[in-house]
Amino acid sequence: MRILIGIDGGGTKTRTLAVTQDGTILADLTTAGSNINHHGWAGVEESLFALFEQVRTHVPSYANVASLCLGFAGIDREPDRVRMEQWTAAQWPGAQVSVVHDARIALEAGLPPDAQNRAGIVLIAGTGSVAYGRNAAGLEARVGGWGYLLGDEGSGYDLGRRAITAVLRAYDGRDPQTLLSTLVLSAYGVQEPTELLPIVYGESTSRGQVAKLARLVIEAAAAGDSVAQGLLDSGAGELAALVVALLKKMNFTARHVPVVLAGGLFSTGSPLIELLASRLPDSVELRPGQPPVFGALRLAREGR
Amino acid sequence: MRILIGIDGGGTKTRTLAVTQDGTILADLTTAGSNINHHGWAGVEESLFALFEQVRTHVPSYANVASLCLGFAGIDREPDRVRMEQWTAAQWPGAQVSVVHDARIALEAGLPPDAQNRAGIVLIAGTGSVAYGRNAAGLEARVGGWGYLLGDEGSGYDLGRRAITAVLRAYDGRDPQTLLSTLVLSAYGVQEPTELLPIVYGESTSRGQVAKLARLVIEAAAAGDSVAQGLLDSGAGELAALVVALLKKMNFTARHVPVVLAGGLFSTGSPLIELLASRLPDSVELRPGQPPVFGALRLAREGR
Numbered sequence: 001m002r003i004l005i006g007i008d009g010g011g012t013k014t015r016t017l018a019v020t021q022d023g024t025i026l027a028d029l030t031t032a033g034s035n036i037n038h039h040g041w042a043g044v045e046e047s048l049f050a051l052f053e054q055v056r057t058h059v060p061s062y063a064n065v066a067s068l069c070l071g072f073a074g075i076d077r078e079p080d081r082v083r084m085e086q087w088t089a090a091q092w093p094g095a096q097v098s099v100v101h102d103a104r105i106a107l108e109a110g111l112p113p114d115a116q117n118r119a120g121i122v123l124i125a126g127t128g129s130v131a132y133g134r135n136a137a138g139l140e141a142r143v144g145g146w147g148y149l150l151g152d153e154g155s156g157y158d159l160g161r162r163a164i165t166a167v168l169r170a171y172d173g174r175d176p177q178t179l180l181s182t183l184v185l186s187a188y189g190v191q192e193p194t195e196l197l198p199i200v201y202g203e204s205t206s207r208g209q210v211a212k213l214a215r216l217v218i219e220a221a222a223a224g225d226s227v228a229q230g231l232l233d234s235g236a237g238e239l240a241a242l243v244v245a246l247l248k249k250m251n252f253t254a255r256h257v258p259v260v261l262a263g264g265l266f267s268t269g270s271p272l273i274e275l276l277a278s279r280l281p282d283s284v285e286l287r288p289g290q291p292p293v294f295g296a297l298r299l300a301r302e303g304r
Numbered sequence: 305m306r307i308l309i310g311i312d313g314g315g316t317k318t319r320t321l322a323v324t325q326d327g328t329i330l331a332d333l334t335t336a337g338s339n340i341n342h343h344g345w346a347g348v349e350e351s352l353f354a355l356f357e358q359v360r361t362h363v364p365s366y367a368n369v370a371s372l373c374l375g376f377a378g379i380d381r382e383p384d385r386v387r388m389e390q391w392t393a394a395q396w397p398g399a400q401v402s403v404v405h406d407a408r409i410a411l412e413a414g415l416p417p418d419a420q421n422r423a424g425i426v427l428i429a430g431t432g433s434v435a436y437g438r439n440a441a442g443l444e445a446r447v448g449g450w451g452y453l454l455g456d457e458g459s460g461y462d463l464g465r466r467a468i469t470a471v472l473r474a475y476d477g478r479d480p481q482t483l484l485s486t487l488v489l490s491a492y493g494v495q496e497p498t499e500l501l502p503i504v505y506g507e508s509t510s511r512g513q514v515a516k517l518a519r520l521v522i523e524a525a526a527a528g529d530s531v532a533q534g535l536l537d538s539g540a541g542e543l544a545a546l547v548v549a550l551l552k553k554m555n556f557t558a559r560h561v562p563v564v565l566a567g568g569l570f571s572t573g574s575p576l577i578e579l580l581a582s583r584l585p586d587s588v589e590l591r592p593g594q595p596p597v598f599g600a601l602r603l604a605r606e607g608r
Contacts, residue, residue, distance in 0.1 A: 147504075161454065197450065245478045249477050
């Protein structure tokens with residue numbers, strides 16, 4: 001029995017799937033994050049070592065682990081990729097091991113089975129935002145993803161931060177009143193806009209928590225609030241610009257370019273998807289993304 | 305001989321002037337910052353204590369320190385103001401002491417001598433931005449100044465950050481090429497836009513350093529770069545919006561409302577001043593600000 005293992009190593013959690021060649025799931029594990037930028041090499045190797053021990057308990061002793069693919073957030077430089085690949089290969093003698101960055105597995109997880117040479121684009125909008133593409137020649141490119149101060153436009157954090165700013169600007173009388181004031185103050189359990197400052201600037205508030213306010217923007221927009229609608233519109237415009245820049249950069253000539261939508265901001269029913277579609281050329285085919293770990297599994301199956 | 309003392313206590317430095325009643329300067333000292341939010345009460349009291357010792361060495365023993373006014377960044381809450389006032393009064397028995405926030409002394413430093421009841425607006429654009437006004441009835445209000453994540457629109461940091469973002473967006477192919485790329489990369493001594501990320505997100509880069517890039521925006525705009533011109537335009541629009549909101553909020557009815565321009569972004573010859581003027585009503589009279597410490601001195605002289 002040949003076993004395939006796919007791993008999605010993110011900043012906050014790592015998901016691992018071990019399946020048989022015929023698709024039976026032997027293990028579906030979620031463990032701590034494994035981004036080397038957050039946890040360091042020693043930390044990541046330690047948690048992967050523990051994870052591998054755990055995986056082995058789910059794999060029959062007579063089985064042969066044929067192939068692993070690991071997609072990591074934080075693995076952007078080639079030396080890091082090679083180092084992680086060699087370290088992992090040493091833990092699984094005889095198995096084929098590939099390490100890729102996380103956008104690659106997110107793309108794979110949403111590509112149609114017949115995608116020409118695995119070419120396409122993935123647009124990730126969670127706490128941050130980034131677009132990554134791969135053309136039929138295997139050329140890769142990335143647009144955006146420059147982080148919360150310089151980029152991540154249209155991301156959950158960006159929308160959440162703009163929602164708070166809109167509340168403060170309305171309070172100042174610089175911008176129109178907005179339903180977001182009630183929603184944001186109530187989400188944080190405070191009475192006055194000025195009470196938002198120690199929350200946002202306080203060390204105990206993560207960017208992920210600010211990103212959760214994005215759902216309030218969607219809620220207020222649905223209720224007809226024009227400030228919130230403006231935020232969603234401009235967010236969708238920023239996300240579309242990532243894809244458009246990538247289409248141009250990679251000289252995509254395919255008649256249908258699959259664009260996989262990944263990340264929490266695209267959860268089912270999000271009005272962002274429709275706003276996005278209206279800003280993209282007809283050649284683009286928006287597709288929902290499966291969890292990225294399935295992309296890792298697909299790459300493991302193909303032995304690359 | 306009666307002595308007046310004015311102090312401008314900022315985040316990075318504290319400037320102190322001690323003058324005789326007839327205007328002779330006895331001491332002009334610049335010492336460490338004294339923002340309680342940055343340095344804590346103990347730290348600020350310690351450095352003020354040392355400062356006062358130093359001031360005393362410049363004041364003849366037969367002189368009478370009649371009045372002190374201290375303007376502090378970071379003193380926004382009334383209990384903090386009173387606490388600082390009482391602590392300072394205890395250091396200067398017999399003197400009249402007033403503690404105000406830093407925008408108040410910046411306003412005083414630029415008001416015309418005949419300003420009706422000391423009414424007017426000060427627009428501060430340095431690393432951050434904020435507008436503060438006081439009407440003829442003594443009512444005060446503030447607009448903006450919500451910090452680098454939520455506000456400070458049109459400030460030096462805002463312009464500098466947007467300059468870096470423009471470089472990254474041009475690199476991505478999302479926005480037009482700009483002269484800012486050459487200027488910003490060269491300012492940091494790097495070759496590639498991606499090298500800007502560890503600089504901006506690194507702990508050793510202060511917001512003040514990013515704010516210094518604002519001069520590159522002015523330089524590129526002067527050279528005809530349309531991206532930089534767009535950044536200046538929108539910055540001026542944001543600064544004007546602070547003043548306009550304040551005019552409305554305070555129901556300013558005076559025919560001429562003095563608006564004092566303070567902070568490094570308004571240094572002589574800045575194109576921002578003209579851009580700003582074109583966006584403000586004719587009733588507004590833009591005025592250059594003297595260093596805020598002179599405003600503290602004026603309040604000390606008037607005994608308030």
